[in-house]
Every structure is written in structure tokens, then in C-alpha cells.
Amino acid sequence: MLVQVPKGTNDILPAQIDYWYYLENIIKEVLQNFGYREIRTPVFEYTELFVRGIGETTDIVAKEMFTFSDKKGRSLTLRPEGTAPVIRAYLEHNLSRENPLTKLFYIESMFRSEKPQAGRFRQFHQFGAEAIGSPLPIIDAEIVVAALFIFQKLGLTDLTLHLNSVGCKQCRPKYLDALRDYFREKKAQLCADCQLRYETNPLRILDCKKEQCRVIVGKCPSIFKYLCRDCAAHFDALKVYLDKLGITYQINPFLVRGLDYYTKTAFEIISGELGAQNAICGGGRYDYLAEELGGKPTPGVGFAAGMERVLMTIIKQNIEIPLWGGIKVFVAVTGQDGVNTALEIANQLRSAGVAADMDFLGKSLKAQLRMANKLQIPYVLILGPDELKENAVLIKDMEEGTQETVSLKNILFHLKSLILKNKI
RNA sequence: GUGGGCGUAGCUCAGUCCGGUUAGAGCACUGGAUUGUGGCUCCAGUGGUCGUGGGUUCAAAUCCCAUCGCUCACCCCA
Numbered sequence: 001m002l003v004q005v006p007k008g009t010n011d012i013l014p015a016q017i018d019y020w021y022y023l024e025n026i027i028k029e030v031l032q033n034f035g036y037r038e039i040r041t042p043v044f045e046y047t048e049l050f051v052r053g054i055g056e057t058t059d060i061v062a063k064e065m066f067t068f069s070d071k072k073g074r075s076l077t078l079r080p081e082g083t084a085p086v087i088r089a090y091l092e093h094n095l096s097r098e099n100p101l102t103k104l105f106y107i108e109s110m111f112r113s114e115k116p117q118a119g120r121f122r123q124f125h126q127f128g129a130e131a132i133g134s135p136l137p138i139i140d141a142e143i144v145v146a147a148l149f150i151f152q153k154l155g156l157t158d159l160t161l162h163l164n165s166v167g168c169k170q171c172r173p174k175y176l177d178a179l180r181d182y183f184r185e186k187k188a189q190l191c192a193d194c195q196l197r198y199e200t201n202p203l204r205i206l207d208c209k210k211e212q213c214r215v216i217v218g219k220c221p222s223i224f225k226y227l228c229r230d231c232a233a234h235f236d237a238l239k240v241y242l243d244k245l246g247i248t249y250q251i252n253p254f255l256v257r258g259l260d261y262y263t264k265t266a267f268e269i270i271s272g273e274l275g276a277q278n279a280i281c282g283g284g285r286y287d288y289l290a291e292e293l294g295g296k297p298t299p300g301v302g303f304a305a306g307m308e309r310v311l312m313t314i315i316k317q318n319i320e321i322p323l324w325g326g327i328k329v330f331v332a333v334t335g336q337d338g339v340n341t342a343l344e345i346a347n348q349l350r351s352a353g354v355a356a357d358m359d360f361l362g363k364s365l366k367a368q369l370r371m372a373n374k375l376q377i378p379y380v381l382i383l384g385p386d387e388l389k390e391n392a393v394l395i396k397d398m399e400e401g402t403q404e405t406v407s408l409k410n411i412l413f414h415l416k417s418l419i420l421k422n423k424i
Numbered sequence: 425g426u427g428g429g430c431g432u433a434g435c436u437c438a439g440u441c442c443g444g445u446u447a448g449a450g451c452a453c454u455g456g457a458u459u460g461u462g463g464c465u466c467c468a469g470u471g472g473u474c475g476u477g478g479g480u481u482c483a484a485a486u487c488c489c490a491u492c493g494c495u496c497a498c499c500c501c502a
Contacts, residue, residue, distance in 0.1 A: 004493075004494095007493085007494090058500095059499080059500050059501075060500085060501080063425080063499095063500090064500085064501090081502090110502080112500095112501080112502090114499095114500075114501080115425075115426090115498095115499095116494095116495085117495075117496060117497065117498095118495085118496065118497090119501095119502080120500090120501075120502080121502095124502065125502090126502060128502095193499070204500095207500090208499095209498085209499090209500095210498095210499095257501090259501095268502095275496085275497090276496085276497065276498090277501070277502075279501065279502060280502065281502070282501080282502065304502065305502065306501085306502030307502085308502080309502060310502090332461085334460055334461095335460090364455095364460090365460055365461060366460085366461065366462075367454085367455085367462095368461090368462090369461050369462040369463095370461095370462050370463085371462085372462065373462035373463055374462085374463090380461085380462080382460080382461075384460055385460090386460085394460095394461090396461075396462090398462070398463090401461095401462085401463090403461085
């Protein structure tokens with residue numbers, strides 16, 4: 001049996017790479033225009049970072065991490081998400097000393113040991129942005145806008161922004177108490193998972209999709225009645241900023257994110273083009289994360305988006321993307337003597353910035369032309385014994401079918417003007 | 425982790441229900457149709473332990489069992 005890729009992982013083949021370039025280029029361009037700078041952190045971290053950062057009871061930490069030991073028995077984990085590592089790096093390198101507001105972005109692989117399905121993989125790619133240092137709601141607005149900006153620039157439509165506030169240390173415990181009070185007598189009617197969540201984190205009952213739970217959740221107390229003055233004001237201010245920018249959103253009091261570090265703002269962007277896994281972006285504020293990781297209290301807000309899901313949406317929507325321009329000139333040879341000259345010509349063209357290729361399989365002239373035709377190469381140089389004798393080559397225009405003899409000295413100039421003229 | 429669908433050539437599939445000669449098609453690939461010229465056409469060729477292992481049978485791609493892989497869905501998420 002042939003060895004295959006591990007379950008849930010994918011090769012990104014040349015046929016798909018233009019999509020990735022398109023996506024990566026727009027991400028970098030937009031986020032840098034917003035003042036975010038790229039950061040790259042290691043693929044693995046000490047396991048403790050994620051346990052402390054994401055939370056022990058979350059699904060990610062409890063059952064989805066790829067964890068292994070190094071030779072000294074220290075526990076390492078392939079990163080399942082990007083925020084905790086970025087905050088770790090921010091604290092470790094004291095990035096705040098240069099600017100009290102640090103704006104960072106990343107484009108990296110993430111790893112989660114889940115059963116794969118459409119839009120879910122064990123190794124997948126996320127891009128994300130983090131704005132660290134400001135407690136003000138206006139930066140929450142910028143984070144949301146930056147994410148939407150990218151999707152808009154990519155050409156995505158049919159997106160819905162879901163918005164919620166999950167409170168803070170002051171008000172969330174009160175809301176959790178209220179939820180427990182409400183669910184206490186109905187506990188027996190909840191699904192098995194939710195009965196467990198009742199103990200660990202009642203918030204998570206809110207986004208259970210089971211019908212039996214949804215019925216009960218439908219009438220549960222809303223968090224908006226329990227938000228403290230600060231959280232309520234923060235949420236109201238964010239809505240005003242978004243309103244003024246003309247951004248539409250849907251308030252979703254049942255939006256609960258799967259990572260414990262979120263406070264105040266939580267949001268998700270849903271694509272109508274996808275199936276069951278339709279969240280292409282999620283984010284929010286995490287004002288206690290830095291402390292959890294042992295740093296000084298530092299507020300922060302950010303988002304992460306799944307690149308595979310974004311690409312699936314791009315493909316579903318049939319969005320046209322820029323493709324690789326391809327080889328412009330093929331240097332064909334007949335007979336052994338021309339091979340060296342052909343290689344020289346090809347390299348000359350490449351040095352001059354003209355994409356050039358030649359035969360490396362000893363094919364016949366006919367086969368070389370066939371290949372050039374298949375690859376849609378617009379010009380073929382033919383170098384045979386006759387041309388060699390005269391220090392010349394034949395330039396064949398593959399579309400017109402015409403050809404002319406040009407001396408070796410003039411090839412470059414000749415080809416460049418041809419290519420320019422046709423704007424290829 | 426749990427459940428459904430599917431595994432025949434590089435790709436898309438036919439053949440499986442009702443076992444029977446050397447397992448097929450289209451596309452792709454390679455070569456040819458007189459000297460050193462692509463596309464169109466025609467001809468020929470390469471390529472498959474029918475996912476794997478076992479069982480039933482005179483005979484298995486086809487029936488039975490197991491196993492692996494892919495895929496979709498659940499939990500949850502990007």
C-alpha cells in the first residue's frame with residue numbers, strides 16, 4: 001500500500017496554489033493597511049500555555065490537542081489556535097514597550113485532533129489579528145471591520161455577523177448563577193452533555209443544537225439583563241460604532257465561543273455558502289488572558305478565520321482569482337548540439353524576467369511543440385542544426401502559427417517587444 | 425468518540441442486484457500517419473493484485489465475514 005497523508009491533513013497542490021496566494025496577499029495587504037504587523041510563532045508550545053489560556057474544560061483542551069513529550073519529558077502541544085501563542089510572544093518580548101497598543105496578525109497552520117468532515121481538518125490554516133493594549137470598544141469595532149474588510153475585498157457575499165457580549169468577572173458569575181437557577185429544575189430534561197455543562201460551564205448550554213435543549217434555552221434569562229454597567233456600555237458603544245459604519249449585524253445572545261478567555265465582545269461571521277461548518281471567522285475580547293499567562297493585566301481583542309472555509313466560499317461563489325501567468329517562451333531543440341545553446345538562451349531569458357522553459361526528457365521536436373501547445377506557451381524558439389550554423393533561432397508564434405528567423409543577438413529584444421505588444 | 429454513504433486504470437465512471445472465458449468506456453498519457461513543426465482527425469500503445477485479508481464455490485469485482493481508507497453528519501469549532 002502507498003503511504004498516504006495522515007487523516008485530516010491535505011496537500012496543497014500547484015493546481016490550488018493560486019487560491020492561497022490570492023488569499024494570503026489580500027490578508028497581508030488589508031491588515032497592514034490597518035497597521036497590523038505579521039508575527040510568526042512556533043508550531044508547538046508548552047502544553048501549559050493552552051491549558052491556562054484556553055481553559056481546561058474547553059473541548060479544544062479536553063479532547064482535541066496533539067500533545068507529545070520531548071526527551072526530557074516536557075509536554076508540548078501543536079498549536080490548536082493562534083491567540084494564546086501571540087499573547088505569549090507579546091509578553092515574552094515586552095512588545096508593549098514600543099507601543100502601548102500593539103497590532104499583530106498571523107497566517108499559520110493550526111492542529112486539532114478531531115474527526116474530519118467538510119470544512120474541518122486536523123491541520124488547517126487560520127489567519128487572525130490581535131489588537132493588544134486597549135480596553136476601549138472602538139478597537140473592538142476596528143477588529144470586526146478589519147475582518148469584514150478582508151472578506152469584502154476577497155469578494156465574499158452572503159455573510160452574517162453575529163454579535164454578543166459574554167460579560168466580565170463582575171457580571172458573568174451573576175449571570176451563570178441566574179442560568180443555574182433557571183436550569184436547576186429543568187436539568188433532567190437536558191441532554192447528557194448539557195447536564196455536565198450545567199456543572200462546568202452553563203453558558204455552553206446556550207448553543208447546544210439539540211431540540212430538547214433549545215426548547216428550554218429559548219426561555220432562559222438573557223445575559224443583557226445581567227451585564228454590569230461597564231460591559232453594557234462597552235457593548236452599546238460597539239454597536240454605535242458599527243451602526244455608523246453601516247455594518248449590519250445580528251445580536252445573538254446564544255453566541256458562546258468555545259474558548260474560556262473571551263470577555264465582553266464575542267462575534268462570529270457565518271457564510272451562507274457552506275454546509276454544517278459555516279463559521280468562517282470568530283473572535284472577541286480577552287481582557288484576562290495576559291494575566292492567566294502570567295503577564296501583567298493587558299486588555300486585548302482579536303479574530304481568527306479559517307482559510308480552508310474561506311477558500312471553499314470563494315470556490316462556491318465562483319470568484320475569479322488571478323492565475324499564474326505561465327511560461328512565455330519554450331526553447332525547443334532538435335539534435336544534440338543545440339542543447340547547451342538552448343540552456344544558455346533559456347537562462348538569458350529568465351535573467352531578463354521572461355518565464356522560459358525547455359525540454360528535459362529528450363523528446364522529439366514534434367513532442368516538444370505538443371507540450372508547448374498543451375501548456376499554452378505563446379512562443380517557441382526552435383534551435384536546430386541549420387539555425388546553429390547561422391547563430392540564429394526560429395521564433396514561432398503559437399497562436400498565429402507564423403515563424404521567423406532571428407539572430408541569437410536579437411532574440412531577447414525581439415521577444416520582449418512581442419510579449420509587450422501582446423500584453424501577455 | 426458515535427452514526428450513515430462509498431472504495432473497479434492518473435481522472436469520471438460502467439459491470440455488482442440474478443457469480444461464469446484474457447475486467448471495459450471516455451478523458452488524460454506515450455508513440456505513429458515519409459525528411460525539422462503544436463492544435464483537428466485517424467491508428468496503435470502504456471496503465472488495474474477490482475482497497476486489504478479471510479470464507480463459500482468447480483468458478484468471486486460480483487455472495488458472506490473482518491479490516492483499512494475516503495466521505496458526510498453528530499459533539500464542537502475555523
